[in-house]
Amino acid sequence: MNDKKERIILDVAYQPQVRTNVDTRRLMLRVIIALLPAVGVAVWQFGLNPLVVIASSVLSAVFFEWAIRKFRKQSASIGDLSAVVTGLLLALTLPPSAPWWLPIIGTFFGIVVVKQLYGGIGKNFLNPALAGRAFLLASYAMLMGRYPAPAALSGVEGIDAISAATPLSFLYGSDPMPAYYTAKTMFLGLIPGAIGEISTLALLIGGVYLLATQVISWRIPVSFLGTVALLTLIFGGGGMSNADFMVYNLLSGGLVLGAFFMATDYATSPVTLKGQLLYGAGCGAITVLIRYFGGYPEGVSYAILLMNLCAWAIDKAFHRHQFGVSKEDTKAEKEAQKAEKKAAKEAAK
Amino acid sequence: MTHTFHGGVHPDYRKRPDIPVTVIAPPPQVVIPMIQHIGAPCKPLVQKGDLVKMGQKIGENPAPVSAPVHASVSGKVVAVEPRPHPLGDTIMSVVIENDGLDTPEFMEPMTPEQMKNPDAILERIRQAGVVGMGGAMFPTAFKISGGIGKVDRLIINGAECEPYLNGDHLTMLNYPEQLLKGIELVRIASCVDKAYYGIEVNKQDAIDLLNSLHPEKYGIEIVPEKVKYPQGGEKMQVKAVTGREVKPGGLPSGVGANVVSTRTCYAVYQACYEGRPVIERIVTVSGSALKETVNGLTRVGTPFGYLAEQCGGFVKTPRKIVLGGPMMGICATSFDAPTIKGTSGVLFFTEEEDKHVDEPTCIRCGKCISVCPMKLEPVFMYMYYTKGDYEMLEKYHVMDCFECGSCSYNCPGRMPLTHAFKTAKLMFQAKAAKEKAKAEAAKEAKK
Numbered sequence A: 001m002n003d004k005k006e007r008i009i010l011d012v013a014y015q016p017q018v019r020t021n022v023d024t025r026r027l028m029l030r031v032i033i034a035l036l037p038a039v040g041v042a043v044w045q046f047g048l049n050p051l052v053v054i055a056s057s058v059l060s061a062v063f064f065e066w067a068i069r070k071f072r073k074q075s076a077s078i079g080d081l082s083a084v085v086t087g088l089l090l091a092l093t094l095p096p097s098a099p100w101w102l103p104i105i106g107t108f109f110g111i112v113v114v115k116q117l118y119g120g121i122g123k124n125f126l127n128p129a130l131a132g133r134a135f136l137l138a139s140y141a142m143l144m145g146r147y148p149a150p151a152a153l154s155g156v157e158g159i160d161a162i163s164a165a166t167p168l169s170f171l172y173g174s175d176p177m178p179a180y181y182t183a184k185t186m187f188l189g190l191i192p193g194a195i196g197e198i199s200t201l202a203l204l205i206g207g208v209y210l211l212a213t214q215v216i217s218w219r220i221p222v223s224f225l226g227t228v229a230l231l232t233l234i235f236g237g238g239g240m241s242n243a244d245f246m247v248y249n250l251l252s253g254g255l256v257l258g259a260f261f262m263a264t265d266y267a268t269s270p271v272t273l274k275g276q277l278l279y280g281a282g283c284g285a286i287t288v289l290i291r292y293f294g295g296y297p298e299g300v301s302y303a304i305l306l307m308n309l310c311a312w313a314i315d316k317a318f319h320r321h322q323f324g325v326s327k328e329d330t331k332a333e334k335e336a337q338k339a340e341k342k343a344a345k346e347a348a349k
Numbered sequence B: 001m002t003h004t005f006h007g008g009v010h011p012d013y014r015k016r017p018d019i020p021v022t023v024i025a026p027p028p029q030v031v032i033p034m035i036q037h038i039g040a041p042c043k044p045l046v047q048k049g050d051l052v053k054m055g056q057k058i059g060e061n062p063a064p065v066s067a068p069v070h071a072s073v074s075g076k077v078v079a080v081e082p083r084p085h086p087l088g089d090t091i092m093s094v095v096i097e098n099d100g101l102d103t104p105e106f107m108e109p110m111t112p113e114q115m116k117n118p119d120a121i122l123e124r125i126r127q128a129g130v131v132g133m134g135g136a137m138f139p140t141a142f143k144i145s146g147g148i149g150k151v152d153r154l155i156i157n158g159a160e161c162e163p164y165l166n167g168d169h170l171t172m173l174n175y176p177e178q179l180l181k182g183i184e185l186v187r188i189a190s191c192v193d194k195a196y197y198g199i200e201v202n203k204q205d206a207i208d209l210l211n212s213l214h215p216e217k218y219g220i221e222i223v224p225e226k227v228k229y230p231q232g233g234e235k236m237q238v239k240a241v242t243g244r245e246v247k248p249g250g251l252p253s254g255v256g257a258n259v260v261s262t263r264t265c266y267a268v269y270q271a272c273y274e275g276r277p278v279i280e281r282i283v284t285v286s287g288s289a290l291k292e293t294v295n296g297l298t299r300v301g302t303p304f305g306y307l308a309e310q311c312g313g314f315v316k317t318p319r320k321i322v323l324g325g326p327m328m329g330i331c332a333t334s335f336d337a338p339t340i341k342g343t344s345g346v347l348f349f350t351e352e353e354d355k356h357v358d359e360p361t362c363i364r365c366g367k368c369i370s371v372c373p374m375k376l377e378p379v380f381m382y383m384y385y386t387k388g389d390y391e392m393l394e395k396y397h398v399m400d401c402f403e404c405g406s407c408s409y410n411c412p413g414r415m416p417l418t419h420a421f422k423t424a425k426l427m428f429q430a431k432a433a434k435e436k437a438k439a440e441a442a443k444e445a446k447k
Helices: A024-046 A049-071 A082-092 A102-118 A128-139 A167-171 A183-188 A200-212 A219-235 A242-251 A255-262 A273-293 A300-317 A327-348 B118-127 B140-147 B167-174 B176-189 B201-212 B234-242 B262-274 B304-310 B367-371 B378-387 B390-395 B406-410 B417-446
Strands: B021-023 B029-033 B057-060 B075-084 B090-098 B153-158 B195-200 B220-225 B257-261 B280-286 B294-299 B320-323 B330-332 B345-349
Touching (some): A024 A049, A049 A082, A049 A102, A082 A128, A082 A255, A102 A128, A167 A242, A183 A200, A200 A255, A219 A255, A219 A273, A255 A273, B118 B176, B118 B262, B176 B195, B195 B234, B220 B234, B262 B280, B280 B304, B294 B304, B304 B345, B367 B378, B378 B417, B390 B417
Parallel strands (some): B153 B195, B195 B220
Antiparallel strands (some): B029 B090, B075 B090, B280 B294
């Protein structure tokens, strides 16, 4: 044969010889794109401070990710954009009036302690953004609990411009719901709340984008939202019809942000298909429990953090059914085992 | 309604059935390896210096699981020696210098009477060296005879779900009637009344063409299938067409099904109606190292280097030679290795196709789980693999993996999942073989 060709060194590898274009970086990029509508609504309603908070959060998250890995002599990982997502998600859970330095403390805890010290992407057992938020909530309760009124409500009678009451405080409080909180204003996001959580519409656009691009599956968001809807519909409250109560519950607080963007975090949610359904239902149930009985008005972040801790156990419980083995086969096998044990016991007697 | 299975991926298909079949000029020297099937290797029937004719049997083994090999050109045997084999290693091969005359020596075509006799058809299939030409290369006669009495569903595999490959599609378009006759013969040999021909709907033109030829006359029903890899996997075909799931570690015949590939049925047609043994097939030659894709009618024994030259030569330096499709295809190690009966494609890949990363990282997204057609959980299997916990690997059914590559393909962290499972399986097989040998040795000692 041709001599020139013989000198070409050929690679060998087991199959497959081709790979999808959708790598970790592209998945993270899609999450960032999906969050942009919510960021837009925040700027529209709260001005430029949310942008300052987001920038500080994202930059500090990326810096900490780079620095800790450099310090521990590990490979650079900021190219996968997961730190950007963590920073962005943390910022979206903060009040629009938060000072610029607040998220830096949160990202330090989230990225360094929760994510990198446990081995980096895919190894952490808590959602780093939510862990960061929980850390801030425990340390700066005053700053974290003060929500300014959005632009749409400026000048409305009974609204405190610096610390407006969110719809949730009326749903589970003793005062009746004021007239300016309607399903429509809450859906569009003309209400006080955290930077990224106010507009259900913007979050749904992002969520549908994530579903369409197969970044997330429907299982967690649907079971999460479905459980909240079902439980609030059954138990009701807030001095209104149960159906209204359910709608307000779905539209308020960080529920939609949590269901589509936080609970679906890869590393901290189950990977088994049935496990995801149970996990989502668990998130929903704990959210409702905290909303009804908890000390905090909002329970989404703690609900997700608690279920994060169960993710591995859930996966173990939902080992998949083997291909080619019908349910009758498994039943027959189990019965045979039982009979064997019984026989062994009797023989021992 | 289109039929399908659970899981699977949608790779970048890059299929070019619009490129007509070109005949690749037979090379000046063909290399015919004595192993082109699963089973006992053939023994050469010719010696250095012998003159052979095209279609002459040059190697065989009387063992039941084997398939004879035939000269793909006429000429002089210049060597009978180990040569590089496409599946690696060097294997005893017959090297024939092509005299360019293609003097044929085929078998007599079968009479219509003979073609009604299952035993006669099976004998002809055996003599013609027909093997599973989808790539598995299992001797077809043995597969069919092993299923007689057990099999009530004969499935013809027309999925061609691997990217790049066009051979089956072009066979359907160019020889539809011959193909249906070939399927009819396989059906008669299998002693069943009906054959189900599963074709992915990205070959709608072929489905329409075959349907217009009244397949029911031949006892064939066309089953349109969803376009999804690995639809052409044997177990996936059985699941899609019959709804039955092949038992773990079992064969499709265990649930009354047998799967035969499109090109194999065409080879059966050629063997029975024309007396031609398997000496050529359509090979899709493609990849970014080449200027363009070629669907070449290629003689068995054509070396890859020569094949690339015939297809316009390289525009970039190839890094890999992939045999078959890119999802399940394995890498050849030499440009001198030849095409064999199971070579459906030869892909010359460069860095362009290679998505290598230095540090594969699992992000626990679970995408490997949702795509696994065998309902496995690759993310955990890989974890146990790296831990060396082989007990748990077995518990997670690693032996069910048929290495379709879907999990690795879909992994955003680029984890070498299929690689790990293949390695683990080889280890389990080696262990089982060792234990068997030990047990046999103990038995001998007792005697």
